[in-house]
Every structure is written in C-alpha cells, then in structure tokens.
Amino acid sequence: MDEEGLASLKKWFLGYCRSFYTSREEDNRNIRLKEEHTEQVCAFMDILTLDLGLDPGERRLAGVVALLHDVGRFEQYRCYGTFRDSESENHGTLGVRVLTGEGVLDGLAPEERRMILGGVALHNVFRIPDAIDGPARRLLHLVRDADKLDIWRVFLEFYGLPPEEQASAVGLGFPDLPVCTPGVVETVMRGELVNLATLKTLSDFKLLQLSWVFDLNFAVSRRLVVERNYVEQMAATLPPGEDAARVVAFVREYLARSG
Template sequence: MMSDAEVPGLEPLRAWFASYCDSFRSADPEQQRNFDLKEKHTRNVCLAARRIAQGESPRFCTLAEVAAVCHDLGRFPQFRDYHTFKDSDSVNHAHLSAQVVKQRALLDFLPREEREAVEIAVRLHNAFEVPAGLPPETEKLLRLLRDADKLDIWRVFIEYFETPEEERPSAAGLGFPDLPGCSPEVMDAVRKGKMVHLSSLRSLNDFKLLQLSWIYDINFVSTLRLIRERGVLEQFAAILPADEAVADVLAQVRGYLERRLKEGAGAA
C-alpha cells in the first residue's frame, strides 16, 4: 500500500487543517466546544474513510482521506458567523467547504481529474441523494465520503445525549425542542424504508429518527459492518422513546441492516 510519504501534499494538507482549526480558537468555552466538535469529527471521518476504503486502490484511499479532511471546512465559518450548524438557517456548509477548498487552492497537488472529483464529493456530501450522471470514480468517492461522515455523526449525536446538558456543544442538536414522542409521519417514513427530510422534523426525537433513516443510504458493505460492530442501532434504541411503535421501527431498520449484510457477505 502506498505510504503517505509517496503522496506529496497529503501531510501538508493535514498540517494546514490543524492550523485552520487554530485560526478559529475562541475564548468563549461554549463557542470553542462547537469548533472542537467539528475538528474531532473531521479527524474521525478521515479514519473512517480510510477504513471503509480498505481493499480499494492506494490512490483511492488517499483521495478518500483528502475529501474527508476538506468536507466540513465550511462548518467553522458557518458557526462563527451564524452560531448554528443548521444549513437552512444559515448557509449550505458543503458548498462553503468547496469554496474554501478553491479559495485556498488546497488541492493543487492533485491532477485536474482527481481535484475535480474531490471538489464534487465535498460539495455534494450533504445532498439528500447522490445525483445521477457523475463519473463512476467521482460517484464512488462521494458515496464513500457520505458513509464515513454518517458513521461519525452518529457518534457525535449519541455522545451529545450522554454529555451533561451544560457541557454539550450547543449547535449539535440543531435547535430542535426536546419533546415527548415522535411525529407519526416521520415514524412512517422510516418504517417504509425511506430517508427522512429535515423539513419534516418537529422535535429532537424526530431528529434521532432522521439519523436512523440514514442507514438506508449506506453504500459500502464495510460501512454496514462497522454499523453493526459499533452497535449503532442499540445506541439509538437507548435514546429513543421506549414504546412499541418505536420498537417496530427499530426492528424494521435492524432487519434491513441484516439483509444488506447477508447480501454483501464475502464482499469488500
């Protein structure tokens, strides 16, 4: 496998990211918690991208990490300027990330075709669906980045509920009220195997179900294995309302996960 030393530009990009995070340091502990959240998230997405890409070409693994480093650069100015991570109340953070990448010429060490693939993956990683018509390698990179991003967002979200309220990163819950129960239309969408739209949410419990529905959008068998290995469904069961309707939805999602794993047995 190609070593980092054989990929000019990757180590400087990692170093640049550290200095970029430092440039947003805040004396306000509440603000800094949110910046720290995104720095840790990015580093974890880099690790997840590498792990999901195991078995792919060394070059593809490198591009996966490059895309992961860049994917949430827009979160930092987004929170600094708008004090939220909710794109609908501020800016599209993925588009802003792609803008930072271009403005800082971060990908000049890559050939044009690879540079364009990374830029597209960064700009579209938060799209509701992967658009049709992308070059195959670009689509593959985008799908991998989306998987790696979801894997760590689940960790962030679970940790949010395990953290004392006064120590939580304020923007992680997107400002949804912590109301009892779940909206029937959101429950119904997950039960039918559909992704939930952010615009349909009314509460923090609905937001939990939206994240649960992301399992229907996972692309790589290796990601599905990590979901089971990390006990993602069990963790969501622990933070969702303990009632029969929710248990049915969780069983539906668990069945989908197991079917996909069985279909992908022996695959990369």
C-alpha cells in the same frame, strides 16, 4: 495525489481549524467537535478503503475528501453560530468556497481537484445526482458512509452529556420532546431516508439518523454499524412507545437482511 500532498493538506487543515478557537468555551466546544469529527471520518475512510481493496492513490484521494468534507462548518459556525444549513447556508457549498479562496488545491491535477471539490460540495445532499457516475460517484459513496459512521458517534455522545457540557450547535435547535411525528415514523417504515425539513422534535431527528442505514453503500459500513452497536444505543435514547419500537425493529431487521 502523493503522500507529500496529503501531508501538506493535513497540515493546512490543522492550522485552519486552530484559527477558529476563541476565548469562549462554548465556541471552542463546537469547533473542537468538528475537528474531532473530521479526524474520525478520516479513520473510518481508512477502514472502508482498505476493506474495499482500493489502490494507494485512490485511498489518498478518498482521505483528502474525508479530511476536507466539513471544512465549511468552521466558517459557518463563526458567521452564523449554527450548524443548521437551513438557518445559514449550505456547508458543502461553503466548503468549496473556502477551498477555492484559500487556494489549497491549486497544486493538484485538474481531475483530482474536480473530484475533491465535488466530494465536498455533494457529501451532504439528500440524494446524489444521477448524472454523477464512475469514480466520482464511488468517492461520494465513500465519504457519505464514513461521515454517517462518525455522526452516529457524535450524537450518541451528545445525548449522553449533561446540557452544560454539550456542544450547543449539535442539536440543531429541535425541541427535546418525547414525541415522534407520525409522518417521520412512516417514512422510516417504508425503508426511506427522512428529510430534515419534515422534522419537528429531537426524537424525529433520532429517527432520521436511524434512517441513514438505508443510505449506506457498502457492506463494511453496515457491518461497522452493527459492531459499534449504534442502533441499540440510539434506541436507548428514544421515548418509550410503539412508534419508536416499530422503527428500531425494522432497522434491526434491515441490517440483518442486508449484511
């Protein structure tokens, strides 16, 4: 992967995004959100790969996976009007289908193409399969961390907007109730990732987002969470009560321990 190849993919992606804008502002808010999210994930990827001292070729490959990781979201929204995979289809799998159908990776070396498609396909899985190791696993660790680091920003901005300005597909349809499901609370308190299928309320979804700290793979990622004050900002959106307070305290302590 050389600089020219990366520039060509960036140009293609920009044109692809623009093809989804419509005359409806609600649609455009959702498409714009994903386009801006991709830009920020690429920026986070640059920070991570620079901190880890990867060589230029590795950094470019990681940058391509960051650029293309959510390419399936655009077709997902156009076809289904949602970003919720359970109500449409897996956006990682859909992204692979888009990239294959468009032929945008055809000029790359087979190993690069395989790693990029694998990164897109698996960036959103609950857990990375054990069979994936070596450079492919590290690439997945990188894109999953960069993705989470910006998703926190996306949702914190979403929670702070009045309803008429929110991108409608972001909340995934969870009712905005001041209730945390006990099972979700206990999952976080065990230091485990929360499964989306167990959620009942938007408050649960916020706890799921806090549980992502347990799935960060690099010290620089955890440092960025602290520097950007994500936990405290998320805590301010949670309903008052002992359950939410316990979770926030536990997550704070985990980040302090793990550095």
